[in-house]
Amino acid sequence: MKRIVLLLRIEKIYGGAERRLGRVLNALDKMSELECTIYFTGESTGVKNFLKVERLTDIRYNFFESDFKCIKAIRKARFDTVWFFNINHMGLVLTFLPHKYRIVMTVANMYLSRFKFLHWRQKAAFGYLCRKVDMVDCLYPAALSEFKKRHYDNVKITPCPFINLSDFIPKNKSKNIVFASRLIPAKNVEKAVDAIKKAKTDIKEAGFHVFIYGDGILKDKIVKKLKLYDMEEYVTLCGYADMRDVLPYSKIFLSLSDLTNYPSQVLLESISAGNYIVTIRDDDTSKIVDENFCCFVDNSIEGISEGIKRAITETSSKKADFIVKNARNFAEKNFNDNDSISYFREILFN
Numbered sequence: 001m002k003r004i005v006l007l008l009r010i011e012k013i014y015g016g017a018e019r020r021l022g023r024v025l026n027a028l029d030k031m032s033e034l035e036c037t038i039y040f041t042g043e044s045t046g047v048k049n050f051l052k053v054e055r056l057t058d059i060r061y062n063f064f065e066s067d068f069k070c071i072k073a074i075r076k077a078r079f080d081t082v083w084f085f086n087i088n089h090m091g092l093v094l095t096f097l098p099h100k101y102r103i104v105m106t107v108a109n110m111y112l113s114r115f116k117f118l119h120w121r122q123k124a125a126f127g128y129l130c131r132k133v134d135m136v137d138c139l140y141p142a143a144l145s146e147f148k149k150r151h152y153d154n155v156k157i158t159p160c161p162f163i164n165l166s167d168f169i170p171k172n173k174s175k176n177i178v179f180a181s182r183l184i185p186a187k188n189v190e191k192a193v194d195a196i197k198k199a200k201t202d203i204k205e206a207g208f209h210v211f212i213y214g215d216g217i218l219k220d221k222i223v224k225k226l227k228l229y230d231m232e233e234y235v236t237l238c239g240y241a242d243m244r245d246v247l248p249y250s251k252i253f254l255s256l257s258d259l260t261n262y263p264s265q266v267l268l269e270s271i272s273a274g275n276y277i278v279t280i281r282d283d284d285t286s287k288i289v290d291e292n293f294c295c296f297v298d299n300s301i302e303g304i305s306e307g308i309k310r311a312i313t314e315t316s317s318k319k320a321d322f323i324v325k326n327a328r329n330f331a332e333k334n335f336n337d338n339d340s341i342s343y344f345r346e347i348l349f350n
Helices: 016-029 044-053 067-077 089-096 120-132 141-149 189-198 200-205 219-228 265-272 301-315 320-334 338-349
Strands: 002-010 034-042 060-063 081-085 102-107 135-138 155-157 176-180 209-213 235-239 252-255 276-280 294-297
Touching: 002 016, 002 044, 002 067, 002 338, 016 034, 016 081, 016 265, 016 338, 034 044, 034 067, 044 060, 067 089, 081 089, 081 338, 089 102, 089 120, 102 120, 102 338, 135 141, 135 338, 141 155, 176 189, 176 265, 189 200, 189 209, 189 219, 189 301, 200 301, 219 235, 252 265, 252 301, 265 276, 265 320, 276 301, 276 320, 294 301, 301 320
Parallel strands: 002 034, 002 081, 034 060, 081 102, 102 135, 135 155, 176 209, 176 252, 209 235, 252 276, 276 294
Antiparallel strands: none
16 A cells, blocks of 8 residues: 655645645545545635635545654654645655655646746755655656756656646536636736726626636736726626536636646636637647637737627637537547656656
């Protein structure tokens, strides 16, 4: 029996990386020769919500009030593999201490993968971890050259992440445009609001409504913008929601992150649910969308606005049913879990 522990810090707000890793571990735990556990730190109410929303209530887990207690438990439990993502303080300590367990780090931050750092301490910590862990699992194919440039040979690229396709089946579609993300600068939410304002006439005349889901440091600024621009009639800021209750019924999804939208969980889910996608072109994102249900736009207010207008035209035309069908077929072909589960089993234990 091989034993693995995944270290997750869950606060009130968490993103696609945490959701993705939790699902992978849950799938691995169903294999008879593996015993999988999650060690949580952060906020206890956030952890309970995470387990419920992601349907991980059957998995083994412990919650620790401090990193020190978590590290102590790991040392005592004798796991075969310790798995964490991005720059994790516990990961730094565990690589420094004498150990027999295998250590795997998933890089799920687009800036870290491009070696773009906030300060020298982050740069030093990331370089140290890349050298010390047994395996680096990186989400972004385009970043591999950056690792090789720095002579890191212990790096592999994650196959396209999977989703639960049965949770995101297209339903009766309403004239809804959805933006769902943490409300932070990297996700371009302010630019999205400005573009929506610019497309106001098309949105209102076609009878569409925009829903912005999420929370984060820009929330107050977005609330003020919506009031200032008098947009509340056709834009609603909703906070977080279970996307299973949203995406199957919407027609258009905006995915507008700065560097890349690959491999956004909510983007994959919106495709599975038959949405028309408005996104910014880059090499990685191009791998998970198709122009049969997507338009690529410039990373500008004007570009995004024109993309929204085109999306409204396309989803209001005779093509609408074909767009839904094309998106769903693409998801069924590309977003299943077979490759991902085999890959993680290999890197975590071999």
